[in-house]
Amino acid sequence: MSTDRTARPEAAGGKPGPLSWVASALALPLAPLYGALLAYFVYHPPRRPYHKKPEDLGLAATELTVPLDGRGRRLHLWLCPGARDRVVVVGHGLGLSKAASLAHAKLLSDAGYTVALFDHRNHGRSSADRACWGMSDRHTGDVLAVVRHLRAQEEYASARIAVYGFSISTFPSLYMLRKADECPVDAVVFDSGPSLELGSLFGNFVAAGGLPVPRFLRTGPSGRVLAKACGALATAMLRVEWPPPVQGAYARTPMLVLTGERDTMIPEAGVRALAERYPLAEVHALPDTEHLQGIKAHPDIYTDIVLGFLDRSLKE
Template identity: 55%
Template sequence: MSPAPERDGPKRYPPLTRALSVAALPLAPVFGLLLSYMLFHPPRRPHHKGPRDVGLPEPEELRVGIGGGKQVHAWLCPGDTDRIVVVGHGMGLSKSATLGHAKFLHDAGYTVCLFDHRNHGLSSQDRSVSGLSGKFTSDVLALVRLLRSREEYRSAKVAVYGFSFSTFPMLYSLRDDDCEVNAVICDSGPGLELDPLFRNFIDAKVLPIPAALRAMPARWALEGTLSSAGVAMLRSEWPPPVTGRYADTPLLFIAGEEDRILPASSVDGLAARYSHAEAHVLPGIGHLQGLKEAPEKYTSTVLDFLQRAMG
């Protein structure tokens, strides 16, 4: 199991930084609120490559309505019409970040549909600050429903595949009894609890935080605000229940032993709640690095699971 991320303590910073931290203490809660908003409304990153760049066929572009005149943008790469995998992406990224995953899935015969979550890639902007868990989940459900409405996919089995932040709405999609998701794959998340996730973002140094706000005492106020505001914006009931669709849907959790954002111990703890879940820890692997650093183990784990779950 990977250890919990080591916290930045006061001894890590020189006296001047600690003095500046005291002076910055009144600003820390404001900065925490800004960071929590930025996590769910990140700066846009353009697609750095497309399906054809990795050997996938020219995709069909889909624009799926998600209410309020908003849409999510997707690439549909047809394969077998009886097996579909809907592929998300990590926070602040876009569907181009998971083209490598789409490639090995498509090579194995699956129809693959990659999409941008709202506030990412080519999907619509949503400036909402509450109920975000339901909104991100609705992106998944809208896309699955659209695919199932098409004649060629009406009887297909559908798996949803999430990465880091998108593992949460992918797993949450099973709360909807009317949405036929047959399997869920989660890479680098989700964890058993929400609060530590925001602290881990600070410790992993993936957020633009000045040193004075990383040191105590400003760190204390920043962390508390970021965590409480982030959880409040999601407005979710976490962890998901063990009843309903969760009682019989196959679930795969892949965690990196060296993941500092969503530690393997937290992912394992969540997986242990569900009778049809399996968890795989990749030795020496960090956050979202499984396919890159252990490609054979990673792809075989995913494809073996899908074969058992969907045939």
């Protein structure tokens, strides 16, 4: 299952026909249960093999693991060395893996940055974590663990570090600024998120085809109940105070927010509403662009925006 992807045509269009509506009504008792199952799989998706590796894009990379906790859990990293004084920590959308961010790593590496790509827990080659509560702190802890690991290395101890998040993982990439006093970063980049509202986010993923739902549960009365159940439970599983307050690192950290004008999963309006809270956030809405498709839809513009921001934010 891939949670972060563009909408499928059959998921996006139109009202259900009479037979579909009847099937949806008959399936109504199943909708809340299936919604609860989807909420769990948002954070614990089936793993898929990497569809690309660094060498496929001409990137030299070292494989590393980073300890997560005292229970033996570890995160898997690809470290692409570049300048020791400029480092970008690159995540991925939930349901995907760091392989989905290799094109972004390539543009950063070509510009001279050291790039650390990591798999969130329950993704790629990182450790499993079966917990279903406090998911915000867990995924935020993943980002913090990578930054702390780099800060502990002699060659990167004094580096200026940016964090680069995607889709739902933009939320922990922003939330980590709560820990900026003990784990500082110098800039954050967000692609296709985050948003001011959490309640409708997971329902949007269901409606846009970002989660696998049988048609009779995706439309009509079952569709509405399923989306509501999935959204409510997935949000509760985060246990998060949102949005973060405009104070401390949130008031002093440069933020770049990239959103697509055709993004139906995390729409532009909600992304702008959140970004406008923070004084050093700049927003770029890419025209005719869907969820996570900015680097493909407008590669030159996307590259210029990202590298321009990082050059301004990470220089001494």
